[in-house]
Structures are given as structure tokens and as C-alpha cells.
Amino acid sequence: MTSNATQGVRDLQDLRETVAISHRLLYHTGLGTTRGHTSARIPSTDTFIIKPWPHIQMHRTNANDLIVMDLDGNIIDRDGAINGGFVTKVSEWPIHAELYKAYPELGAVTHTHQKWASMIGIAGATVLPVVGAEPAASVAEPLAMFDEDKALIRSIEQGKQVAQKMKGAVACHLQNHGMVFAGPNVETVTMDAIHIEYQAEMTWRARLIGEVGVVPKLYMEQALERRAKSEVSEAWEHYWKWVDQHPESLRLRSADV
Amino acid sequence: MTSNNEQHQALREQVALGTRLMHHYSLGSYQGHVSARVLGTETMIIRGRPDVSLERVQATDLMVVDFDGNIVESSPEYPRTVVSLPLHAEIYRARPEVNAVIHSHQKWCTVFGIAGRPVLPVLHPPTASIAAEHWPVYDETQGALDDVTKAKAVARLMGPGVVACHLRNHGMVFVGTTVSKAVLGAADAEEQAEITWQAMLLGTPEVIQHVYLQDDVAKRFDPPKPDVRDGVARGEWGNQEWLDEHPDASWVRGISL
Numbered sequence: 001m002t003s004n005a006t007q008g009v010r011d012l013q014d015l016r017e018t019v020a021i022s023h024r025l026l027y028h029t030g031l032g033t034t035r036g037h038t039s040a041r042i043p044s045t046d047t048f049i050i051k052p053w054p055h056i057q058m059h060r061t062n063a064n065d066l067i068v069m070d071l072d073g074n075i076i077d078r079d080g081a082i083n084g085g086f087v088t089k090v091s092e093w094p095i096h097a098e099l100y101k102a103y104p105e106l107g108a109v110t111h112t113h114q115k116w117a118s119m120i121g122i123a124g125a126t127v128l129p130v131v132g133a134e135p136a137a138s139v140a141e142p143l144a145m146f147d148e149d150k151a152l153i154r155s156i157e158q159g160k161q162v163a164q165k166m167k168g169a170v171a172c173h174l175q176n177h178g179m180v181f182a183g184p185n186v187e188t189v190t191m192d193a194i195h196i197e198y199q200a201e202m203t204w205r206a207r208l209i210g211e212v213g214v215v216p217k218l219y220m221e222q223a224l225e226r227r228a229k230s231e232v233s234e235a236w237e238h239y240w241k242w243v244d245q246h247p248e249s250l251r252l253r254s255a256d257v
Numbered sequence: 258m259t260s261n262n263e264q265h266q267a268l269r270e271q272v273a274l275g276t277r278l279m280h281h282y283s284l285g286s287y288q289g290h291v292s293a294r295v296l297g298t299e300t301m302i303i304r305g306r307p308d309v310s311l312e313r314v315q316a317t318d319l320m321v322v323d324f325d326g327n328i329v330e331s332s333p334e335y336p337r338t339v340v341s342l343p344l345h346a347e348i349y350r351a352r353p354e355v356n357a358v359i360h361s362h363q364k365w366c367t368v369f370g371i372a373g374r375p376v377l378p379v380l381h382p383p384t385a386s387i388a389a390e391h392w393p394v395y396d397e398t399q400g401a402l403d404d405v406t407k408a409k410a411v412a413r414l415m416g417p418g419v420v421a422c423h424l425r426n427h428g429m430v431f432v433g434t435t436v437s438k439a440v441l442g443a444a445d446a447e448e449q450a451e452i453t454w455q456a457m458l459l460g461t462p463e464v465i466q467h468v469y470l471q472d473d474v475a476k477r478f479d480p481p482k483p484d485v486r487d488g489v490a491r492g493e494w495g496n497q498e499w500l501d502e503h504p505d506a507s508w509v510r511g512i513s514l
Contacts, residue, residue: 034496035381054484054491057499088487113381115452122379122463123456150382150469176465177381208458 015040015186016063019049021240022110022190027058028247029194031114034058036178038110039096040186046071048096052078052087059247071097073156092152094159099182102163107230108186110193113178116200121145121173125207127200129215134235135195136215137223143196144172152177171196184230187240191233268293268436269316272302274494274501275440279361280312281500282444287311289361289428292345293436296356299324301345305332324350340401343408348432351412354478355432357439360402362428365450366443370394370423374457376450378465385465386473387431387445392421402427420477421446435481437493 022038034057039050052067068077073093081087096109120127127143129136146165153159153174162180166172170192172180179196181189206212217224226233243250275291278284287310292303304311305320320338321330324346328338345358369376376392378385393414402408402424411430415422420442422430431446433439456462484491492498 033500053486054489055496057496059503060499086489088489091486116455118380119452119455120459122452123459124461124463125459147463150465152382175463176379176385204455204459 012042013063015042016049016066018186019051019066019108020061020063021244022108022186023051023058023061024244024247025190025239026110026112026114026193028243028250029197030250031193031197032058032112036110036112036114037090037092037096038108038186038190040108041100041106042068043107046100047076048100050093050096051090052081053090054087055090069093069097071101073097091154094156095153095162095180098156098159098163099166099180102160103167103182105184106182107184108182108189110181110186110189111174111178112181112193114193114197116197116204117171117173117179118177120200120204121175121179125203127196128203128212129220130199130202130206130212131215133215133219134223134233135198137220137227138170138192138195139199140217140220140224141168141170144169145175146172147175150176185232187232187236188227188230191236191239194239195233195235265295266316268295269302269319271436272304272319273314273316274498275357275359275436276304276314277312277501278440278444278497279359280310281497282440282447284359284361284363284443284447285311289359289363290339290341290345291359291436291440292357294349294356295321299349300329301349303339303342303345305339306335307339308335322346340403343405344402344411344430347405347408347412348415348430351409352415352417352432354434357433357436359431359439359443360424360428361431361443363443363447365447365454366421366423366429367427368454369450370425370427370429373425376446377453377462378470379449379456379462380452382465382469383473384445385449386470386477387420387442388449389467389470389474390419392423393419394423394425396425418478434478435493437497438481441494441497 019038019040026032034055037051039048041048047068047070049066049068056065064080067075067081069089070076075089078087095111099106099109127139129139144165146162153162166182181192183189272291272293279289290304292301294301300321300323302319302321304314306318309318318332320332322328326342341360344360348358376388378388395411395414411422431439431443433442453462
């Protein structure tokens with residue numbers, strides 16, 4: 001094997017590991033338990049790494065539990081996955097495939113049923129940038145809203161509709177269903193999910209007692225510049241290095257940052 | 258072919274697991290009961306140890322009682338009976354398709370009963386289908402359902418197709434064809450209730466239209482069959498058995514799916 005090929009294998013294993021960590025962090029931050037899935041496009045290909053079905057606990061998702069699919073829904077590789085490969089694809093794979101098809105620059109997608117952001121969508125309200133320049137920047141621009149169809153996104157046509165709605169957006173409400181986050185890499189979409197959940201909770205709490213003040217865009221500029229350059233959030237370092245090893249450290253904090 | 262004895266033991270394990278999951282899903286700590294009909298008999302298996310917290314209940318902590326409240330087989334550690342037996346018994350008598358009943362004092366659903374407001378189907382259609390219809394409200398209980406007259410009245414309210422009932426100022430009843438369906442129905446309902454409550458404080462919650470729920474509602478009392486996709490089967494409980502082995506995991510979850 002040439003050294004380039006060896007490097008490629010190592011990169012792929014690293015990417016698998018990052019996708020697995022994303023699931024564990026979504027669990028530790030209270031954004032999901034079994035349902036919900038993060039995927040990552042394998043760079044320069046039309047294939048992506050994704051969590052399989054039957055769902056495994058997000059808490060114990062490991063790199064070798066994941067499968068590889070193409071954008072047409074074919075399973076390319078499930079050899080390493082749990083139960084010796086007796087797994088299949090999640091029914092909502094078209095969310096991921098159609099986003100990757102529509103936007104070649106996208107490197108990662110995650111879908112959750114996280115409570116606070118989903119609830120704000122159900123209430124027809126808006127998640128506002130209310131706390132901390134860095135986490136608030138995830139919601140500096142309004143989130144997209146997909147409310148045409150309340151069924152699970154199991155067809156390519158529905159996937160296309162969601163992808164259309166998400167044009168340029170960090171996140172999209174699937175009203176009465178959950179959230180979708182799309183971005184350049186796994187680190188960014190995972191932190192967007194965590195950050196937006198926190199903004200949603202704090203928006204709700206503040207709205208119940210008064211006028212909601214928002215973080216001025218000026219203060220979010222640094223974070224927005226990093227986002228424009230597809231740089232990974234600083235918070236990610238804390239989350240994957242410390243929280244993944246010490247999930248009990250989040251015990252009292254729910255989705256606090 | 259498994260012997261009657263093995264089937265009976267397996268059903269005991271299901272009731273014990275369902276009882277422990279009440280704790281893990283925040284449906285109760287020491288109050289509440291899961292029961293299962295012993296098929297082909299007028300008896301049921303139900304927790305017989307009021308002194309054991311729900312999360313610690315094992316198969317040996319259960320008893321077998323007939324529908325008149327006579328103990329057929331008591332828990333070795335605790336010879337007495339429990340108060341809410343008639344509720345379970347009268348539902349089994351009235352609803353032959355029901356093989357499991359859960360009675361709980363779960364917080365969020367109970368609040369809606371107290372407030373006289375319906376829990377709405379708001380998040381994730383398959384989960385939300387538990388709240389597709391407004392549940393009946395039994396309005397005369399201020400205490401335990403310890404007499405047959407009260408229990409018969411609840412059973413009358415829970416006619417064919419009805420999956421849940423408020424016991425106003427007291428708690429909830431959910432029924433199912435299996436222990437897993439009844440217990441997970443209660444957990445799904447609790448999630449809808451919490452999110453409905455949160456969204457109501459901001460405005461009028463967007464409700465999932467019946468067209469997205471009707472398939473799941475129609476299948477509710479069908480004979481149980483395994484969930485199979487692409488030849489891959491999922492167990493009856495999904496990942497709840499894992500949760501049972503790792504109850505510490507539930508602290509981060511709140512009620513996320």
C-alpha cells in the first residue's frame with residue numbers, strides 16, 4: 001500500500017471516529033438517546049458515513065458501528081458494523097443524501113429530535129441568539145422551517161424539499177418532528193445542534209418573563225468569520241476531549257455551554 | 258416449543274422490566290403498577306412489593322392475582338396484595354385485546370388532567386400517535402382506585418380503541434397488546450405532554466394532522482409483530498433493555514426521544 005493510500009485509510013478511520021463522537025456528545029448533552037443520526041461525506045466522493053438501523057444508543061456509538069452509503073441509498077460498506085453486518089440504513093437517509101446532492105460544499109449533516117428547539121418550532125416561535133457570542137452565532141441568521149409535510153422524511157422527494165428549504169441555512173426545523181443541521185464538517189454541525197438547543201431553552205425561559213434581548217451581531221463577528229472559513233468551533237475541543245471522557249461533568253447542566 | 262412455565266417466566270421478566278423502566282422514564286419512583294394478562298386465564302402478573310422501589314423490581318417481586326383480587330401466587334417476600342388491582346382487572350375483563358396495563362402518576366400527563374386540557378400530538382408522528390385523540394377523563398377519583406365500581410367506570414370510559422385515560426387529580430392509565438407497548442406508550446405520552454405544555458406557554462402549539470397519525474393509530478391494537486426492515490429485525494423493546502442495564506444513563510435524557 002502506498003503511503004498516500006495508508007494516509008487515506010487513516011483519514012477515513014478518523015472521520016468514522018468523529019462521526020461516532022458526534023453521537024456520543026448529542027447523548028451527553030441531552031439531545032437524543034437512540035433516534036437521530038449524524039453523517040459525514042467521505043471527502044471528494046458521493047458516499048457518506050452514517051449510523052445504521054436498528055438504532056444503537058448514541059451513548060455507545062463507536063466508529064466500527066457505522067455504515068457507508070451512497071447518495072442513491074445503496075449500502076456500500078457495513079462489514080464493520082454491529083452484529084457482523086446485520087444492520088440496514090435508517091429510514092430517513094434521504095435527508096442526508098439529498099442535502100449532499102444539492103450542496104457539494106456540505107461535509108456533514110445531523111438530524112435530532114432535540115426537545116427545546118423542536119418545541120420552539122411547534123410553538124411557531126423563533127430561536128433567538130440570546131447567550132454568548134460563540135454559541136449565539138449558530139443562530140445569527142434565522143433558522144429555516146419545513147412545515148409542508150409532517151411525515152418522516154423517507155422519500156427522495158421529501159429529502160429534496162428539505163434540502164431546498166435549507167439553502168444557506170445552518171439549521172432547519174422539521175416542524176412537529178425535529179431538527180436538521182448541515183455544515184462543512186461534523187464538528188460544526190454537532191456544535192450547532194448543541195448551541196442552538198441552548199439558545200432555544202434560554203429564549204423560551206426569557207420570553208416567559210419579559211422582553212428578550214439579543215446578542216448584537218457585532219459581538220458574533222469573530223465566530224461568524226470562523227464559520228465562513230469552515231473552521232471548527234473552539235467549544236468542540238472541550239466537548240470531544242473532556243465531555244466524551246467525562247460525561248458526568250454535564251450532569252447538572254442539561255445543554256448548558 | 259416453549260413450555261407454559263417458560264412462557265410464564267418470560268412474561269414475569271417483561272413485567273419486571275416494564276416496572277423498572279417506569280423509573281428510568283420518570284413515570285414514577287415507588288407508586289404505579291405495570292401488569293400483564295396471563296394469556297388464556299383470568300389472572301395477571303403485577304408488582305407485589307410496595308416496599309421495593311420501581312427501579313429495583315425483579316421477577317421474584319411480582320405476584321399472580323386473579324381478576325377478583327385473590328392471590329394465586331404471592332411474592333415470597335410480601336404476602337399481602339396491592340390496592341389498585343381492580344383497575345387492572347376490570348380493564349382486562351372489558352378489553353380482550355388488551356394484555357398489559359400501566360397505571361402511573363406521571364407528572365406531565367397528570368398536569369393536563371388536573372388542568373382539564375388535552376395533551377396534543379406535537380412531536381414526531383410515530384411517537385405522537387399516542388395522543389392522536391383526546392383521552393377520556395375519569396373525574397371522580399381523589400384516591401386509590403380500590404373498589405370495583407370505580408374501576409368499572411374507568412374501564413367503561415376506555416372503550417374499544419382507547420389507549421389512555423386521565424384519572425383526574427390522580428394519574429394516568431395506558432393499555433397495550435404487550436407490556437412494551439403499554440409502557441412505551443406511557444413514555445411517549447409523557448414526552449408529548451411536556452412539549453405541549455412548553456409550547457402552550459409561548460402560543461398555540463402546531464398539532465400534527467390526523468393524516469400523519471392514522472396509520473399508527475389503526476395498528477395500535479393489532480396482534481404484535483416484530484419490526485423488520487431489509488430483513489433486519491429489531492427487538493420488541495428497541496434499546497430499552499440497554500437502558501435497563503445502564504439506568505445511570507437516564508439522567509442526561511430528560512425525556513428526549
